[in-house]
Amino acid sequence: MTVRVRIAPSPTGTLHIGTARTAVFNWLFARHAGGQFILRIEDTDEERSKPEFTENILAGLRWLGMDWDEGPFFQSQRIELHQQAIQTLLDQELAYRAYDTPEELDLMRDAMKVKGQAPRYDNRHRHLTSEQQAAFEAEGRPAVIRFKIDDDRTVVWDDLVRGPVSWRASDLGGDMVVARASSSTTIGQPLYNLAVVVDDIDMGITHVIRGEDHIANTAKQILLYEALGASVPAFAHTPLILNQSGQKLSKRDGVTSISDFQTMGFVASALANYMTLLGWSAPDANERFTLTEAAQQFSFERVNKAGAKFDWDKLDWLNSQYLHEMEPEALLELVLPYLNKAGYSVDLDTDKTWLLPLMALIGPSLTRLTDAVEQSRFFVTASLGFDEAAKTQLQLEGLRMFFRAF
Ligand code: GLU
Numbered sequence: 001m002t003v004r005v006r007i008a009p010s011p012t013g014t015l016h017i018g019t020a021r022t023a024v025f026n027w028l029f030a031r032h033a034g035g036q037f038i039l040r041i042e043d044t045d046e047e048r049s050k051p052e053f054t055e056n057i058l059a060g061l062r063w064l065g066m067d068w069d070e071g072p073f074f075q076s077q078r079i080e081l082h083q084q085a086i087q088t089l090l091d092q093e094l095a096y097r098a099y100d101t102p103e104e105l106d107l108m109r110d111a112m113k114v115k116g117q118a119p120r121y122d123n124r125h126r127h128l129t130s131e132q133q134a135a136f137e138a139e140g141r142p143a144v145i146r147f148k149i150d151d152d153r154t155v156v157w158d159d160l161v162r163g164p165v166s167w168r169a170s171d172l173g174g175d176m177v178v179a180r181a182s183s184s185t186t187i188g189q190p191l192y193n194l195a196v197v198v199d200d201i202d203m204g205i206t207h208v209i210r211g212e213d214h215i216a217n218t219a220k221q222i223l224l225y226e227a228l229g230a231s232v233p234a235f236a237h238t239p240l241i242l243n244q245s246g247q248k249l250s251k252r253d254g255v256t257s258i259s260d261f262q263t264m265g266f267v268a269s270a271l272a273n274y275m276t277l278l279g280w281s282a283p284d285a286n287e288r289f290t291l292t293e294a295a296q297q298f299s300f301e302r303v304n305k306a307g308a309k310f311d312w313d314k315l316d317w318l319n320s321q322y323l324h325e326m327e328p329e330a331l332l333e334l335v336l337p338y339l340n341k342a343g344y345s346v347d348l349d350t351d352k353t354w355l356l357p358l359m360a361l362i363g364p365s366l367t368r369l370t371d372a373v374e375q376s377r378f379f380v381t382a383s384l385g386f387d388e389a390a391k392t393q394l395q396l397e398g399l400r401m402f403f404r405a406f
Contacts, residue, residue: 003035004206010042011053014257015060018211018241021275025238026209027066031295038203039071044195060258064272065291075195082190085198085228086145086179094227097143097182098125099136121174143182146175155219160236160300167219176220193217197224205233212237236300239279242307249310265368270319278308288321316367323366328359335372342373344380
């Protein structure tokens with residue numbers, strides 16, 4: 001069996017560190033197994049998906065060094081395929097049209113809450129007669145399409161990270177909406193769980209590797225694989241990335257987008273190395289490697305179940321190691337955009353002869369590429385950049401005498 005994995009980001013924001021780390025684990029697994037790594041852009045949320053986010057995601061993956069073998073495929077161009085699958089489910093009576101209004105659903109959930117029950121859909125439209133359906137249609141009610149979930153089932157799978165997982169189907173919230181805004185003859189917008197399963201089947205995905213926040217989706221998706229008569233792939237749920245207080249890393253913790261890390265002066269190879277360590281450790285305890293080196297040793301046996309704490313000091317340390325060892329030529333190429341951005345007018349053609357020794361000089365003391373701006377200032381601007389307080393100090397009589405003598 002050829003391993004086929006995918007990363008399926010939604011372009012509703014820039015490439016998030018969590019998505020990038022999921023991509024890293026997919027990439028490592030694919031390269032280890034000599035398989036294929038596929039890129040699918042899940043852009044079905046028309047309002048929130050933006051082409052500039054897709055660009056940012058592609059650029060971020062490329063920057064980190066994760067080449068993909070197929071794609072990018074765009075989920076929005078595959079809606080017909082999703083609708084065909086829904087039609088199959090309808091034809092086999094594994095799905096049905098439900099006509100509940102939002103108000104009716106709210107009332108139903110409120111009543112459950114009053115009784116101390118967890119809110120869920122009570123499957124009330126599962127067995128509508130054709131007369132009842134026609135009456136709702138005549139009222140002009142739009143339908144959603146719900147996939148039947150057998151409450152008596154327990155969904156089980158052997159997770160490559162978490163071991164055996166079992167999920168009671170009765171905890172999945174009742175019959176699941178797979179398409180919105182449908183009528184008696186049409187199928188509206190297919191929803192995430194259905195679209196993902198149809199695409200993963202169509203693309204021959206053998207292993208679904210994604211964040212553990214998708215575990216409940218996996219239980220629903222396994223039921224859909226079975227209903228569609230497809231073989232169920234293997235699943236690996238990777239641990240979440242946490243901040244120092246143990247909560248899920250979010251915007252409040254500062255940067256979360258790969259492009260932000262780039263702006264802050266991290267080197268792609270150091271960041272990719274660090275992300276590999278977020279949840280995985282090498283058998284030989286080595287902590288410094290390229291993605292290709294990590295791929296040789298990668299296995300899910302060494303992926304942690306517990307959340308991975310994001311450690312800025314460690315990332316800084318790794319970054320500095322990469323910078324300290326870099327040849328002046330390579331360092332210059334990375335540093336130049338930061339110098340130019342800071343407004344220094346340096347040019348590779350005319351200034352290389354003194355920029356290279358400058359890189360050799362400052363390289364061993366850099367932690368981030370942005371440090372090079374400050375450390376090059378004197379050489380580039382011939383100004384020590386004294387502030388007013390320092391200038392006043394330097395005018396003091398004693399100091400002037402000292403400097404004259406010096
Ligand atoms: N578009 C989904 C996400 O970004 C994909 C999840 C999956 O891998 O199935 O969370």
